[in-house]
Amino acid sequence: MYGLNRKDTVLLLIVAILVAAAPLLLNPFPDTSAMGKTFNAGYPDLMQRFVIFGIFAIGFNILFGLTGYLSFGHAAFLGVGSYAGMWMLKLLSINVIPAILFSIAVAGAVSLIIGWISLRRSGIYFSILTLAFAQMAFSLAASVLTPITGGETGLQTSLNDPRIMPGFLGGGTVNSAGNIPAPSLLGMEMSESFILNVGPWAFTFNWGYYICATFMLLAFYIAIRIFRSPFGLMLKAIKSNQQRLNYTGLNTRPYMLTCFVISGMYAGLAGGLMAAMDPQVGAERMQWTASGEVVLMTILGGAGTLIGPVLGAGLIKYFENIFSKINKATLEAWFGVFPDWMTDLLVTLVYPFIGKGWHLTLGLIFMLVVIFLPGGLVEGGQRIARLFRRGKTGAGALKPAE
């Protein structure tokens, strides 16, 4: 279907169904229950982050997973995309489509320049060059480029923005109520939601989320096509042995540069969507810890696999949310069934890892994954699947399911 083989079609359909049903699936507990308050993740803000970071990670994976070039500066493209999208929302129209298109274009242009320079080197040097560029972009955005980026306060839509497009295309300085208009598409604001109450459950279907999800599915589809294309094969060849490719007379530079720019455009799309969801942008979005985060997502899920980055992005954002919500009282309630001394002991042991300690947990998980499971969770899943299959048929032959 649409140039995909059967297996990929099934994968795409599964992802599409999961994404479409996310508002239902992520709210498995009644809204008011204790479990629901902690574990429910079906609210618009978080779901949007799932898919936006999913896009970001898919893009990063096209570069890192296929070619093995580890970029440590990908957040720069995300930030540039956000700023570009924001300016469209300020100058042109509150409609998100021009903003997103412009984000992609600007991020693509910036990644063309950075890629053209950084790709002259490979390995660790490439990582450091991209890191240097990202740090440069971050420091410039936070200081000298203040007229464009808003410096440390950041950039947001305001009442004085021109928005020159005619009203039916989302122009106009203020909305009918005289407030700053919110980003919208097809006359519906991003933040508009439809809440479905079923008994004690409340499911929120958010317009903005479904727009992001559509973009994510599109991005995912394009990624599958890239993975299966001759171009993708060439990138995999670069990963396995670039030198040999050069000796056979192939110039790998254009392939690498194209790949880098595509990856940058994905980051730009994610940045543009971020700006459209929440119309304020700060320079911290470009900090190198943000670049590190997308690396974590990709590795955790499984670099070089199709579903891995999406899985990693979802998991990291989900656990970040849950872990930050758990506090000492929650822990005490959980471990309350044990005798007192044991409760105290368990709470003391677990407490450093939750709440503000989320980053500690993240770092530990990340280290464990790199040490024991370099292929990420997807490889873990495959190993388990292989165990079962070997038990049944006794054959070790198994094609890696990507």
Next chain:
Amino acid sequence: MDQIILQILNGLDKGSAYALIALGLTLIFGTLGVVNFAHGALFMLGAFCAVTFQRLLTLSYTFLDESQKDFLGNPLKVNVPYVNDWFGPEAGASIIDWSVPLAILFAIPVMIVIGIVMERGLIRHFYKRPHADQILVTFGLAIVLQEIIKYYFGANQIPTPAPQAMFGSFDFGALVGRDPGAIIYPYWRIVYFLFAALLIALVFAFLQFTTFGMVVRAGMADRETVGLLGINIDKRFTIMFGVAAAVAGLAGVMYTPIVSPNYHMGMDFLVISFVVVVVGGMGSLPGAILAGFMLGILESFASMREVIEFLPGINQVVIYLAAIVILLTRPRGLMGRRGVMEE
């Protein structure tokens, strides 16, 4: 002229820190071939050794002094650090005052142990893995170390002052025959520079003039042959990892009076240190030192008011610009050896 001298001096202390961290990074890379993203965290741990040492020294007990009354007429509570009891009040007070330099003695063994544990426990398993994996696992380790420090010491900066005697500034202008007051430089920064120079000299002397250092250098050149000669090169490289950790740690200890330590100071320095290593040439110890000082001085020149007015924001990016130019024109770095990490 005064300005130029001043900026060179200003660049020296930052350059010293860059050079020391880059020296450790290069030692690890040259011996073990590992790209250590956790090296900034070692610098930070060193700084927190100083904090811990200061807290240990100021551990005190409280007793009620009947002879003194507070304003309510109750007996005054007096905090007495244990060191005062052991060494007498005056010596105790000056020990606490000199806690930062004394912390060096505390930091050396602690950092060497941390380094060796890190190498034996984690990094050893990554020699045969690709560089990307090494970067990733040490990056994870850096996050973990940073978060542990944040958990115990909090997210705020912790002021650790230099000894009283080192307060104030040195009138450098008067010394070299310029106008008095034209070139003023804080004492502690001079101390830091001298300390860094001494430490660098010690490391080089250790590598150059001891048998141990000779074996390590031989191992850096050709590990396999040294191993075939019946020398346990792994053990020596492990010790060199400890030494590199100690160098980074000491750089951190002595840096605390200049910038109060906080948990993310290591990351701030790490990015620049990598740039320094690359500019100096991967695997070249003199290159790392040279590049460290050069970039430090370059940065301080770029922060001059005149320069900033001419090129706004240049002070923020000059190091990265320099790195990009050098990497593109001299791919091996300033003093890189042929065949080391050439890609």
